[in-house]
Amino acid sequence: MADIELDLDVPSGTLAEVVEVLHAAFLQFGDAGKPSGAMLETVESLDGERAEGTRIGVARLGGRVVAVVKHRPTEDGRLYFSRLGVAPGHRGRGIAGALVHALREDAHARTLRGLACSVRAEETGNIALYERLGMSVWGHGRQRSLTGAEIPVVRMRDA
Template structure:
C-alpha cells in the first residue's frame, strides 16, 4: 500500500460516478460464471437514490485514484452492514479490502454499533475466507434475489464475538 492513501467513509452522492466505475470494474468477472452480479445493473442515478435514502459510500484512494469502494448503512439490530465492497482488478492483493473493512469496523465501534455484517455469495470461498481473516464469522445461510432476478445462495457474515 505505497503512496498517499486516504479512506473516506462518507464520500456522498458526488462520489457515485467513481463508486460505479470501481464496482463495475470489480464485479464484471461474475458475468463469466453465468450468474452476473446485480452490481452491473446499478447506475450513478440509482446509487444517488440510495445515498438520498441513507446509504453511505466509502472510497479508498491511493495517490488520488480510487482503488476500492463499498456501500454501508446501519442495520435495525445495531450493526453496520457493508455491501458491494469492490477493489479494481489491478489493485487486488494489496490490502485495500482489508483496510476498508478495518476502517468500517472502527467507524462502527466509534458510532456505538456492535460491529460489521455483510452478505457473501456462498459459492465465493475466497471472499468468505478474506472476511474470516478480517475477524468475521459465518452467522447464517440463505438465499437472496439479485437485482438481476437470479436467486443466489448467500452466507451472512458478522464480526466474531469478542470473549
C-alpha cells in the first residue's frame, strides 16, 4: 500500500493511540464471550513492556494509527510478535500483511532467524493469513491470557 506508513518502534507519546486501536481491534473476542487480554492493556502496561525490551509497532493511514503489533526477540533467535490487530474499518486492505513483511525485514536486519507467533486455535482466518505470508504451524498449546483464561493456540513460525 503506497499510503501506509509503518513504524516498528513508536515512542511513549504514541501509546494512548496504540491502546485505543488495540481495544477496538480485539473487542470482537469479548463480544463472542471470550474476552482478550488486549482489553486490559494500558499506556502504563505497554510502557512497562517497552522497558523490558518489547517494541511496539504501528501502521498509520493519513497519519492516524490503524494497526498495532508488539514484538521482541526470543531466546531461540526469532522475532516473536503478538497483539497484531487492525482497527475495524481498516481490515482487508493488506495492513496486517505489510506489518508482517516489515517485521520479517527487521528480523533479518537484526540477524534473527525469522518470525514466530501464537494464534488462537479458533482463529482459522488469521492462521491462513500467516500461512499465506510464509509462516507455518509447528506446534499447539495453551496460553494464559491477561484475563486468566487458558486459550488453545497454534504456534507458528517462518519456515
